[in-house]
Amino acid sequence: MSLLLCQKDAENPFYSETLDLRLWSLQELCYVIYNHPLLALRDFDGNELLLFLRKELGLSALSDRLAQAGKGNAASPEEAGAALLTALLRESGFYTPAEAEACRSRMEAYQNGAPEDREHAEGLSLFRLERYRLSEESFRRELAIVSEQARRARSGKERDALLVRKADICCSLAAVRVRLFDEAGALRLLAEADEAAPGERAARFRYLLGKTAPDDGAEAGLTDEEKKSLSGQKETARQQALLSPRYREAETAAALPQGKREEALGAMLRQWKKEYRRMK
Amino acid sequence: MATAIGIDLCGDDTTVHISGSEEAFTLPTVICRERETERFSVGEEAYRRTLDGEGVLVDKLLRLAERGGTATIGGTCYKAQELLNLFLREAVSRVLPEGSDVSEIGALTVSVTAPKGGAREAALTAARSLGLPADRIRVIGHTEAMMYYILSGEQAFYHNTAALYHLTEEGLFYYEMQLLRGVRRVSAAGDGMALDEGFNLDILKTEAGRKLGDSILVSCAGKLMARKNYSAVFLTGKGFADMDCFPQFRSFLCRRRRVLSETGLFARGASAASADRLRGKTAYPYVFLCESRLPADISISVMNRKREEQLLLAEAGQPWEESTAQAELLPCRQDYIDIDITPANRTEQKRTVRVPLRGFPKRPDRCTKIALSVSFPQAGTLRLCVKDRGLGEIFPASDACVYEEIEI
Numbered sequence: 001m002s003l004l005l006c007q008k009d010a011e012n013p014f015y016s017e018t019l020d021l022r023l024w025s026l027q028e029l030c031y032v033i034y035n036h037p038l039l040a041l042r043d044f045d046g047n048e049l050l051l052f053l054r055k056e057l058g059l060s061a062l063s064d065r066l067a068q069a070g071k072g073n074a075a076s077p078e079e080a081g082a083a084l085l086t087a088l089l090r091e092s093g094f095y096t097p098a099e100a101e102a103c104r105s106r107m108e109a110y111q112n113g114a115p116e117d118r119e120h121a122e123g124l125s126l127f128r129l130e131r132y133r134l135s136e137e138s139f140r141r142e143l144a145i146v147s148e149q150a151r152r153a154r155s156g157k158e159r160d161a162l163l164v165r166k167a168d169i170c171c172s173l174a175a176v177r178v179r180l181f182d183e184a185g186a187l188r189l190l191a192e193a194d195e196a197a198p199g200e201r202a203a204r205f206r207y208l209l210g211k212t213a214p215d216d217g218a219e220a221g222l223t224d225e226e227k228k229s230l231s232g233q234k235e236t237a238r239q240q241a242l243l244s245p246r247y248r249e250a251e252t253a254a255a256l257p258q259g260k261r262e263e264a265l266g267a268m269l270r271q272w273k274k275e276y277r278r279m280k
Numbered sequence: 281m282a283t284a285i286g287i288d289l290c291g292d293d294t295t296v297h298i299s300g301s302e303e304a305f306t307l308p309t310v311i312c313r314e315r316e317t318e319r320f321s322v323g324e325e326a327y328r329r330t331l332d333g334e335g336v337l338v339d340k341l342l343r344l345a346e347r348g349g350t351a352t353i354g355g356t357c358y359k360a361q362e363l364l365n366l367f368l369r370e371a372v373s374r375v376l377p378e379g380s381d382v383s384e385i386g387a388l389t390v391s392v393t394a395p396k397g398g399a400r401e402a403a404l405t406a407a408r409s410l411g412l413p414a415d416r417i418r419v420i421g422h423t424e425a426m427m428y429y430i431l432s433g434e435q436a437f438y439h440n441t442a443a444l445y446h447l448t449e450e451g452l453f454y455y456e457m458q459l460l461r462g463v464r465r466v467s468a469a470g471d472g473m474a475l476d477e478g479f480n481l482d483i484l485k486t487e488a489g490r491k492l493g494d495s496i497l498v499s500c501a502g503k504l505m506a507r508k509n510y511s512a513v514f515l516t517g518k519g520f521a522d523m524d525c526f527p528q529f530r531s532f533l534c535r536r537r538r539v540l541s542e543t544g545l546f547a548r549g550a551s552a553a554s555a556d557r558l559r560g561k562t563a564y565p566y567v568f569l570c571e572s573r574l575p576a577d578i579s580i581s582v583m584n585r586k587r588e589e590q591l592l593l594a595e596a597g598q599p600w601e602e603s604t605a606q607a608e609l610l611p612c613r614q615d616y617i618d619i620d621i622t623p624a625n626r627t628e629q630k631r632t633v634r635v636p637l638r639g640f641p642k643r644p645d646r647c648t649k650i651a652l653s654v655s656f657p658q659a660g661t662l663r664l665c666v667k668d669r670g671l672g673e674i675f676p677a678s679d680a681c682v683y684e685e686i687e688i
Binding site for chain 1: 580581582584586588591608610611613647649672673
């Protein structure tokens with residue numbers, strides 16, 4: 001337990017395009033690196049980062065030490081980037097050495113993993129950060145790799161497994177579309193998923209979207225019991241949504257006096273539109 | 281060269297002293313407005329005009345301003361503060377060298393009997409009305425002015441305890457000062473009090489009254505100065521203008537110590553304080569401990585880049601009204617702040633006050649930056665304000681705030 005002394009914020013922030021965040025202080029940088037190591041690794045340019053530390057935060061000595069750590073014994077630019085970010089976490093004092101080490105392990109696992117797994121992890125991280133356009137891009141890249149692998153599969157078993165994965169990716173893409181209220185797009189992706197490998201996930205998804213009718217045959221594969229269970233899940237999700245920070249944010253904004261209400265709701269809407277317009 | 285001025289603003293008389301000059305200029309704290317025109321005069325001239333029937337006199341200016349009072353002259357209602365402002369401007373202009381104006385004052389220190397509440401505010405407002413920047417003005421108490429006066433003199437005066445008696449129309453006051461050498465930093469501790477035995481100076485006009493006054497002073501001195509070793513005793517105020525009135529008191533004081541009588545002692549002390557502020561380095565390297573200074577160090581324990589250290593928010597001996605501090609902190613696995621209060625004197629123990637961060641949004645650990653600010657609304661009271669700063673755009677700041685006032 002302690003109080004960590006913060007330095008004064010930068011006058012010009014460090015912009016993370018992936019996260020669409022302006023970072024004003026060392027603590028914010030460390031938070032992003034620790035909580036989103038994959039994205040930090042992809043997004044942060046080492047030289048820009050060192051320049052930001054030196055020029056904007058006045059941490060020349062730290063910047064020099066990090067530059068040395070980054071050069072170290074790294075075999076590739078990616079490894080050098082990971083070393084630099086871990087060193088920053090360790091040197092900043094905002095995270096313990098054990099936490100910095102854990103972060104480094106996550107980065108290493110990511111770097112040593114297969115390209116499609118990296119894309120998948122990135123897509124998920126971006127989805128959780130509500131960066132839907134970039135999330136979709138990652139899932140699309142994953143889809144392309146997996147489709148190509150399925151095409152070249154040597155055995156039927158291997159191909160089936162890859163098609164199941166492809167269907168799963170399509171479901172993830174549908175989830176992105178749903179978040180942007182593009183239900184038609186989501187349904188198209190669910191049809192693609194069914195085409196690759198009909199599975200429970202797509203069926204459940206479609207049912208939860210409420211786009212099925214008892215006579216359209218879309219409920220194929222769902223028993224009455226499953227449907228009942230899904231209805232329960234839908235209700236639970238609805239209840240959870242009412243407690244979500246985003247919903248509360250909207251509720252709080254709606255309760256503001258007129259001028260401020262428009263401003264707050266406008267900001268939320270602009271953020272959503274920004275993501276939506278960038279979608280292909 | 282910038283001028284350093286000290287003013288002793290009292291209910292009956294006001295004394296103005298320019299640092300470096302021999303004489304201190306004293307005038308009654310009164311103002312007179314002519315009946316027909318809006319012309320004002322102050323001090324003795326105000327009395328003269330009033331006696332001549334030319335104007336209307338307003339006295340007890342400081343007390344009136346302190347209470348936010350008014351005075352109606354010639355059908356015009358004046359706020360007492362306005363009259364005090366006029367009085368102070370006139371008093372200052374009388375001591376300034378010919379050809380120089382108020383803007384040349386580099387530091388102005390006003391001493392009042394007790395530097396708190398309305399008296400302090402009234403004196404500060406009057407000083408600010410001169411048009412000087414706020415950082416050139418200070419209001420101090422008589423205790424601090426006495427300390428500056430004594431410390432600016434010979435070291436032999438304050439080798440042991442130094443005492444001061446102040447006898448005026450407003451009462452009898454006793455002050456003491458001593459250096460505390462066995463502490464972390466050498467401190468000068470001063471204290472003062474109004475004595476219940478104060479008497480009206482009119483009694484000194486008769487032989488019997490003088491004897492009574494003398495015996496009162498001897499009795500007070502006997503009680504106050506027993507069992508202590510004094511290097512020097514100072515006497516000031518209108519009551520001690522003629523020491524022949526108090527033969528027994530004089531002989532009591534003049535035992536193995538120096539006794540000095542001084543006019544305008546507080547104004548001289550205040551001007552010494554002003555002069556010190558104009559210096560690059562203080563001539564008084566002591567921690568001042570008195571009513572207008574902080575009695576303790578205020579600090580918090582923080583981690584600064586992996587090193588634990590004590591962050592000093594306010595230092596003992598600094599003027600409380602000028603002592604403010606801000607810091608930004610990130611609580612790590614804790615939802616409170618521990619404030620350490622370390623008294624400068626030896627008699628009290630260090631203590632820690634815990635301030636819980638109630639009403640702050642629930643966020644992951646190390647994601648709630650707080651802006652801590654410290655100020656002192658009055659002597660002996662620490663005001664703490666802790667605001668939620670969130671964590672940049674990741675966790676936007678909320679309106680959550682904690683206010684706490686702590687007795688030091």
